[in-house]
Amino acid sequence: MSATKRVPVSEEVWSDLSTLKGPGQTYDDLLARMIEQEKKRRFIEDMDRIEEDGDFVELDVGAQSSD
Numbered sequence: 001m002s003a004t005k006r007v008p009v010s011e012e013v014w015s016d017l018s019t020l021k022g023p024g025q026t027y028d029d030l031l032a033r034m035i036e037q038e039k040k041r042r043f044i045e046d047m048d049r050i051e052e053d054g055d056f057v058e059l060d061v062g063a064q065s066s067d
Helices: 011-020 027-053
Strands: none
Touching: 011 027
8 A cells, every 4th residue: 555645624524524434434445435436427427428419420330241
């Protein structure tokens, strides 16, 4: 594991984080889970935007005959 870092947060943020943390879960685990959720949310948001705004071309990828 890499060196421990300190991240200053307000009392309100600390309190909110505490309510999200499960029993036996570390803040490191909690933050890692939150980061993964945010990455997935951004990925889906990007895919939705691309699908909505994208200019797509249909590809003919039909099955080839086996002669």
